Amino acid sequence: MQTQENSTNELRRTMKTRHLFMISLGGVIGSGLFLGTGYTINQAGPIGAILSFIVGGLIMYLTMLCLGELSVAMPVSGSFQTYTTKFIGPATGFTLGWLYWLGWAVTVALEFLSSGQLMQRWFPHSPVWMWCAIFALLLFTLNALSARAFGEAEFWFASIKVVAIILFIFLGAGALFGVIHMGGGQKAPFFSNYVANGVFPHGITALLITMITVNFSFQGTELIGIAAGESEDPEKTIPRSIKQTVWRTLFFFVLAVAVLAGLIPAEKAGVVESPFVVVFDSIGIPYAADIMNFVILTALLSVANSGLYAATRMLYALSKEKMASQVLAKVSKRGVPFNALLITLGVALLSLLSSVFAEKTVFVWLLSIAGLGAQVGWISITASQIAFRRKFLRQGGKVEDLKFKTPFYPILPIVGLTLNCVVLISLAFDSEQRMALYCGVPFAVACYIIYHLKVKKHHEQLKSNEQELQLYSNKKMVI
Template structure:
């Protein structure tokens, strides 16, 4: 192991790695398992609208993140931007919120992967599979950054290809090029509008926005990887551009196919709406194929998640906000203790999902759902304040390699839209718990930052006084 003083992470990620890392974080259980719930809540047309608004919000946030991460490519980027431009307490809170989001995700992903394996190996306990997958993901992250990036590239490729084939097959079935089983006529878009445009009212769209934002979470991984990316001023803008178009195609394309081929009443109750659609098109072994794709998707999201949470801890230690032990790197530049601690956090989340699913685990999931939106708000506000200060210090905007367009409209609009989805939760009794748990957690993070900081300053003062005697 290298001494923590030589704190250099290695720039080994290419543009293709960063794009796939971002897509890997996004295309997970949110797309494959939660879309049915959203269709049932907001109706097919409302869901398409929700995802389009969601993609628009993500794009605005990415435009803000692009300017910041190209100008200051750091690992664990956005919490240090928040610390610098909003305040150190905010930076500290954002980092812990983000760390929690991914560690909770790790717990749920390992459980889900174990459950999926039950289809093929019903006699082997879920626990054994969960532990085996956890060990695999840990090894992929612990070897080298390049090895992690390469494994993530191939994991993501499987699901990207699967989604593309699904959308193309679905489109063929919608217009009648591919015949449906039972000789059903081609549905075209009759299912999309059969229940009316907004069957549960327009407010349902606002209420589903948090679920939609959560489904899009992971796009901001581009900012975290900036510190380990080759040539960030070219790679990051390219990755942002490609990611956005792919997101619209994958999410909106998938939702259009699901909405057109499944009646709204069926969408929410099915375990995986994808399997139902493939069976209606008559794809043999549809359930097994989707089981494999969803398994790959889950492992890929866990892979991205462990990477993100370990880099957040490394970055907090780098800013001297937590113990310097998390700065320790292996010879190949992997922050090993940050990785172990994040894995341990994921293990605790997994444990709580089994021991206390109705209390501790629900609280964790609720906080992590809200956390993503709070992180996006911090990115928008940081960019707004950064540009303001940049101009005040006498710099020219023309000197920025990557500029957020339509400033200050973009950061303000992305901040307000994220805030609106937080307000939307208050109207949904099932999601309200996110506010009840999330807000106290945020206050707790602020409080702990200021308390530890106060003691740290006292300790430094005490040392200085004793040295001067």
């Protein structure tokens, strides 16, 4: 593989709106939707599950509005890490960048592991590690070719998921209202399952806990911001992609959950492996389990593909901000930060190794930190937008000059920031999610300490040298 760096060490703007849109969907639609919705319906009840997804969608919408303003004003690959460094503080930007990078690197490992386990349905005697190696090589190749190759692969990965969800919504709705006959002599349930056990069968507490899980299932939409540095005409592509992503993600999630909740009784929803398989089976679609196994496999690989891309660009951004080795900023002649890609995949594979040798300790800790990274990222997006707008206006900028504006400033950004902080704090009240705080908080504290002890002086010196060089270059141009 060629690793010759280009003359400027800058990424290339080669991705179109459809790539950005599918990259974002690729990071969102994964096993959480296909496998985890049954648990949400079981705990929150049908009405509660739908409400949870609507609230999760609202938080996503507010966060993406803030990201839109920042990404159009400053379309850089570092996205919210760069914004946090610039508008909140370099120590916070350093901590966020490493937390987010590690989170996605570990997520990639988890997706490889889950994909290998899925393959055992068709090849029961094959080792999981073999499939992990095959998928790692495939995604590494796609990411190493170019950003355009990655975007094209993600477009088709995500398209399979989207088609499956649309088919499910139409067929499921047909079965729900008796247009399509269900097997086994079952009658169309209509609205009976929605009201069978009351609005909140396990109380308001269960609803709040599922809201935490649901909010995490929407995370991945922020990948639009990371891809902004490689998108064609960001002033047009980013706002369009954000609008498409928000409304279509809400459409897919809320309608799919509404159909599932109507077709499967809440008490049964939490004990089935995939509620989608149950619905397809009851409608009489042949090989329903195999079809869904393939769809879930593509969903997992899609998330891994997006995660590998996101983590690589975050590492590249940290290097550009002088917060990581300058070697990681080197870009191949194809416009790919090759060294950052190698390191990210290497850490993902080491995480995968820990799932075998330290499954109940190291791997659990890594997964917990991974769950925290994206939520902290969303908090930083809303906080950075508030700080950016304040600084922009203080320096004499006019709101009408912004190509993309978060409406009703500062009300909506503050609401978004508050809701994101509430979700983070709520982790302490969920026994299954609490480990994220136990592992994530010490990791964040360690990052702050490392920054102030080892990185700060070097970072400030390099930044100062860079500014002096820029000033010297400008003087030469004037002469």
